[in-house]
Amino acid sequence: NAGVTQTPKFRILKIGQSMTLQCAQDMNHNYMYWYRQDPGMGLKLIYYSVGAGITDKGEVPNGYNVSRSTTEDFPLRLELAAPSQTSVYFCASSYPRGEAFFGQGTRLTVV
Amino acid sequence: GIQVEQSPPDLILQEGANSTLRCNFSDSVNNLQWFHQNPWGQLINLFYIPSGTKQNGRLSATTVATERYSLLYISSSQTTDSGVYFCAVYNDYKLSFGAGTTVTVRA
Numbered sequence: 390n391a392g393v394t395q396t397p398k399f400r401i402l403k404i405g406q407s408m409t410l411q412c413a414q415d416m417n418h419n420y421m422y423w424y425r426q427d428p429g430m431g432l433k434l435i436y437y438s439v440g441a442g443i444t445d446k447g448e449v450p451n452g453y454n455v456s457r458s459t460t461e462d463f464p465l466r467l468e469l470a471a472p473s474q475t476s477v478y479f480c481a482s483s484y485p486r487g488e489a490f491f492g493q494g495t496r497l498t499v500v
Numbered sequence: 501g502i503q504v505e506q507s508p509p510d511l512i513l514q515e516g517a518n519s520t521l522r523c524n525f526s527d528s529v530n531n532l533q534w535f536h537q538n539p540w541g542q543l544i545n546l547f548y549i550p551s552g553t554k555q556n557g558r559l560s561a562t563t564v565a566t567e568r569y570s571l572l573y574i575s576s577s578q579t580t581d582s583g584v585y586f587c588a589v590y591n592d593y594k595l596s597f598g599a600g601t602t603v604t605v606r607a
Contacts, residue, residue, distance in 0.1 A: 422595060431586060432597040439593055447594065448501070477541060481595070486530040488548040489588070489595050494541055 391415050395480050395492035402470040402499045410465040410495050412480030418490075420483045421463040423447075423455065425476040426494075432479060438463055439485070470499045502527045502591045506598035513577045513605045521572040521601045523587030530590045532563050534572050537584040537600070546572070546585075577605045 396411045414421065419440050424432040424447075434447030438457040452474060454466040463482075467474060477496050483489040503526035513519055523532070534546040547554050547561040549570065554561055558577075563570040574581055584600040 431599040434594055486590055491543040
């Protein structure tokens with residue numbers, strides 16, 4: 390089992406560009422999450438999903454969009470990238486109230 | 501939303517020392533996890549511990565859900581224990597993280 394797979398691992402974007410961060414899990418988990426981690430800080434929740442077709446905002450959703458068309462995939466879309474979105478992005482999945490497992494992270498720099 | 505507070509924020513240990521990290525949370529939770537973020541940024545699952553006590557090698561954890569806290573014990577610390585330790589609690593469909601405790605173990 391691969392667990393939670395995030396792509397790409399690293400990316401540099403120019404201000405105003407758009408991109409999609411990919412996240413896939415093979416554990417048949419209902420719940421999936423996107424977090425961002427700024428240097429020296431904890432993880433802040435961007436969006437989460439409790440099942441295919443259902444998404445909701447976390448603490449810091451502005452500037453991001455998500456979709457959940459399948460159980461396995463939960464992509465995060467950045468429109469009009471800004472320097473404030475420079476961060477490390479983590480995707481996670483779990484069963485309801487179950488143990489969460491994280492991907493390796495995507496390090497994004499906006500210049 | 502739920503508040504998760506971890507203490508101390510920083511901890512410096514001599515190799516072989518023992519230590520206790522604390523996590524307090526402001527509301528009832530459905531589960532609690534401890535993670536270790538290694539120097540390469542990877543999040544490692546340590547414990548899934550909604551209540552009670554668990555042990556894994558030199559690490560152990562105790563959660564007292566009724567009093568809204570959890571403790572992580574590191575015994576006979578090694579340099580490989582260095583990194584950031586996060587507590588995360590599950591409440592209202594969301595997993596919320598504390599700010600972490602940065603542990604530095606010196607040889």
